[in-house]
Amino acid sequence: MPLVKCAACRRSPTIWPGNFLRRQSITFHSPACFNWCEANVPVPSPRPRRVHRGEYLRAVAMPLGGIGTGTIALCGDGSLRQWQIHNQVNHLACIPHSFFAVWARRPRADEVPVARILQSRALYDTKGPDPPPTSNDHLVPPAHRSLLKRLPGVEATEFVGEYPVAELTYHDPALPLRVSMQAFNPFIPLNSKDSALPAIIFNLSLSNATDHVLLASAASTLQNAVGWDGVIPIFDTKCSAYGGNFNSLIRLGALTGVSMGTARLPEDDDGYGSMALATLSPDATYLTQWDRLDTFWSEFGASGRLSNGADTTPSVAGRTWNAALAVPMTLAPGEARTITFIIAWHFPNHYVNYSQRNLLGNIDDAKSKFWIGNQYGHWFGSALEVVNYIQSDIERLSAQTLLARDVFHDTTLPPALVDAVTSQMSIIRSPTCFWAGDGRFYGFEGCAGLSTPHTIEPIGGCCPLNCTHVWNYEMSLARLFPDLERTMRDIEWNIQQHPSGYLPHRVLLPTYLPRPWDRDIDGPKHPALDGLLGAILKTYREYRACGDDTWLARLWPSVKAALNHIWSVHDPERMGVLEGEQPNTYDISIYGANTFIGTLYLCALRAAGAMAGRTREPEFADECATVFVRGQAALEGRLWNGEYYVQDVDFTRHPEQNWGQGCHADQLLGQWWAHVLELGHLLDPARARTAALSILRNNFRETFEGHTQRPRAFVTDDDQGLLNCTWPHGGRPQVPTPYSDEVWTGIEYEVAALLLYEAEVEPALRIIEATRARYDGRKQNPWNDIECGDHYVRAMASWTLLEAA
Structure with a gap:
């Protein structure tokens, strides 16, 4: 397929129409340099189309x-x-x-x-x-x-x-x-x-x-x-x-x-x-x-x-x-x-019309109307x-929209994979997200509905706002509209970050109000560690997409402060392993060494090292590499059980909300990120592949008859899907990590993409096809993956299926 000349600088960028449909690094000079309307996509005639009847x-x-x-x-x-x-x-x-x-x-x-x-x-x-x-x-x-x-x-x-x-x-x-x-x-x-x-x-x-x-x-x-x-x-x-x-x-x-x-x-x-x-x-x-x-x-x-x-x-x-x-x-x-x-x-x-009770803290201002505005109001x-x-x-407008559709759908990729990718792009433009009058992009976790019984009534956004640990899984916005994604990084590093370096995992609006630094904000109670690590990774992702050294230089001190905070509070010996309290996306804190948070940490070390190289700080890059090597050896030596990676936790001190010997679907989250960022394998490649296959073998169910989904049910008895955690060899704690018995599409897409990156195509398609079969229009809407709310953000992990295919 011919390269498209850059409309702004007339050079040939390394992005071209259709590269979304092949394994190709998506990079270009800047978003302004790619003229989408010059694309020339050959259209197979006719393409297979799914007709709902x-x-x-x-x-x-x-x-x-x-x-x-x-x-x-x-x-x-x-x-x-x-x-x-x-x-x-x-x-x-x-x-x-x-x-x-x-x-x-x-x-x-x-x-x-x-x-x-x-x-x-x-x-x-x-x-x-x-x-x-x-x-x-x-x-x-x-x-x-x-x-x-x-x-x-x-x-x-x-x-x-x-x-x-x-x-x-x-x-x-x-x-x-x-x-x-x-x-x-x-x-x-x-x-x-x-x-x-x-x-x-x-x-x-x-x-x-x-x-x-x-x-x-x-x-x-x-x-x-x-x-x-x-x-x-x-x-x-x-x-x-x-x-x-x-x-x-x-x-x-x-x-x-x-x-x-x-x-x-x-x-x-x-x-x-x-x-x-x-x-x-x-x-x-x-x-x-x-x-x-x-x-x-x-x-x-x-x-x-x-x-x-x-x-x-x-x-x-x-x-x-x-x-x-x-x-x-x-x-x-x-x-x-x-x-x-x-x-x-x-x-x-647009005013704040959702609950910010946990974020406001001591601010007793329930009768004030806080204006948000809409970006389109400026136009x-x-x-x-x-x-x-x-x-x-x-x-x-029509021609370019139809071209965008054809770029995604004119492909020999499996229909279920294309459906997973394109259907969840709609979340960007669902009520879950808004582009405020201040020019910044914000998003709930999802939209309140039947899956959010904790809300007083099923209206309003659920779990505000820009939740770092849930948005850790989103990739669609970053690839389709990277300028908007970068505003989220600006919010994190320039507005949200505490002087000590950590990030509260939810944003309070308006941004002129005091930040929620001195209070518990729930989901989890303390600042999410996976969200902080993810912010480092997302910054490197955005830099790779825009290539703007000035943008990176502006944010780099804040990114560096975040890693220094982790070294001061969570890993003072710089051993590369996090063992203390680890608040995370499962709305609780886990403890002990594990590869869910552990691989995110290893990936963040590699990403920070790469950014340090771009900002000409070789000593910091070397320190990141040293800590990485220590952590890699420790995780391999302590957590591999021959099939998958377990959690090494002291249950006498932390008897609840951990998984121990369980097979957790999120155990290689950092490896998924590393593939996206082209940072290589964080752990032994053969073990990573074996662990990914073990997740499928142990957590995938052909039927949910006889299984108790708790606290919420996202599938019916005759559906297939991937559980968040199972205990194939016993040892299930009396109070395990929350949501272990649920099925989340965002995790399914992550695991399927991980399998694709590991060249396990058929196992990956098994998960993808099961997920899309549940959302085939009979029982559930193809354009509404549900978790804690409708149009749930985590489902935008599906984009990586395209890059991994």
């Missing part, structure tokens, strides 16, 4: 939206659900009366037209397989059930999801049209701004499959939800958060649209903002304000047109308006036409400005 549609819900904008999910039945665009996490949020429809008839006065809502109730009244109790993507909102009881929907749908693009095909024997939809938000790797637009593009295609002329029409409707808090239930157009809502007709060249706002709220209110519905067609008919379904349907269902009513009267208290656009057309036999609709939103006032003043930006450059 029947039962495999039940839990399908692809989140669509930009980085830090919130999302709306396009679901397998054709509906729009999970409206999380109001700066609030609420997985069951529903805005009624927002849908698509088509109409058709022959051009004869006596011809009876056919009109359909592009949504199917085929699965509404049949019970499917039970999902795990932590999953609810299969639930259909009452408003959608009610809609299809009142208006006719299509008989069936088919869904193809190749993130970032969703495609739906609609089937109904009464329709003389072939109808399909392509939906996406612009997604352009290495172009963060254009991947952070608060909008969705819907390309609705109508094709005349008959041998005679057809009159046809495509329509879209949207409720004005300005002022809504994302939580209070909405019944038709009634909600206590509504009032003063108004819609205005907009015509900009070929664009016809409806701009939505409110006259009730001040500009600093949480709910203040705007929405827009638009179509790139000057022929569109419109109804700017309607509030009864039969009003809309009596017009559209009869003629495929709307009456061009342009009322702007604000709604009364407790009510809002809907808007609709319809584009009529005439289709000759065999003719097809695509109508582009855009839904956009603009809610700039656009309204939803209409968003629409105008998109329509002015829609060909480029």
Whole structure:
């Protein structure tokens, strides 16, 4: 495949389109130097595509939206659900009366037209397989059930999801049209701004499959939800958060649209903002304000047109308006036409609306509203400005998004592997993450839901914020949008770091508040040691990606201080082994020598040594190498049992929350990192391979019947998956490490990638295929890996499957 010349410096970078699909170090001069749109990817024709049909549609819900904008999910039945665009996490949020429809008839006065809502109730009244109790993507909102009881929907749908693009095909024997939809938000790797637009593009295609002329029409409707808090239930157009809502007709060249706002709220209110519905067609008919379904349907269902009513009267208290656009057309036999609709939103006032109780400490300020803001608020003043930006450059935005899709999906790699990688890229643009007004990128661990019973109600982000030990597993953001990943390193080293060198593992916002240095912040109680080690590794990862010596020089003193803290507090003899308290991602502290934390330490020593070499500190690099050699020998000598690495812990002093002789799935986490960073083997290569295979042999289950998952269940009895820890030779402590009996996809992806790096392809695929089979649309959503919350960050470890393949 030909190299692409760097658009900025005209040199040939060592990155090219398609190198994501082969074992190749991803490096380039700088993110600005790679012009993604110059890519020229050969497209196999046709490529195999996974089509969700029947039962495999039940839990399908692809989140669509930009980085830090919130999302709306396009679901397998054709509906729009999970409206999380109001700066609030609420997985069951529903805005009624927002849908698509088509109409058709022959051009004869006596011809009876056919009109359909592009949504199917085929699965509404049949019970499917039970999902795990932590999953609810299969639930259909009452408003959608009610809609299809009142208006006719299509008989069936088919869904193809190749993130970032969703495609739906609609089937109904009464329709003389072939109808399909392509939906996406612009997604352009290495172009963060254009991947952070608060909008969705819907390309609705109508094709005349008959041998005679057809009159046809495509329509879209949207409720004005300005002022809504994302939580209070909405019944038709009634909600206590509504009032003063108004819609205005907009015509900009070929664009016809409806701009939505409110006259009730001040500009600093949480709910203040705007929405827009638009179509790139000057022929569109419109109804700017309607509030009864039969009003809309009596017009559209009869003629495929709307009456061009342009009322702007604000709604009364407790009510809002809907808007609709319809584009009529005439289709000759065999003719097809695509109508582009855009839904956009603009809610700039993002406030802290999640609990920071453990982070605030003695700050008793529960009534203050702390402003976060949204980055897109600096670029656009309204939803209409968003629409105008998109329509002015829609060909480029669309072409580059489709190119990104094709780069990932046009491959001979196993489909399950590609699915694991691309589906979890969506987390970057899920409500788990946000791009704040200060220009920095932040993320929860996940979104509150059925898997977070510790939350008062299933809304809001779970376990704030930028949790170092969970984000240790994330790789997707670092590769796709490295500029945003670097802001997380700046937060850690320039804002979070304690003068002694350690990092609290959670971020308190706003950043001008005192840092949580003097308090227990939970999950775990004390600052996470694995998170601190991971911050060193992530800094080296970011440096390798950007190659910016100035950036490294700015952060290096803080990185060095972190390692000196570890030597002062955790390894004062510099023996390369950590034996004392080791707070970590399992929400507790473990003790004694182990390779879970131990290999992270060894990897951090190698990474720090490499960075010391770049900053011209050879003495520090030598010291890192010396400590590494000591630690490597100690771990090999004390922990290898002939099959895998165990934990050497004094159970008389630490009887609880350790694993001892168990086979822990995370025992080679640092080796996984070392492969990613090309730092070589940390332990004996043959033993590392044997240990990775032992994890599969001991922890992988073909069925979970008879197994008690605790404290949470993420799989059903007939699923396959990898347990976090087992005791194949006995010796399970009475109170073992928490979550040992659970299955976490992020750990599964890590272990599978480790096996791939060790050239064990078939064992790796066994794990990957089992994981993706659980998220195949029947019981669980392919675009929502769940752990402590929906869209859980740890699942972005899946990216390394691509680099390891």
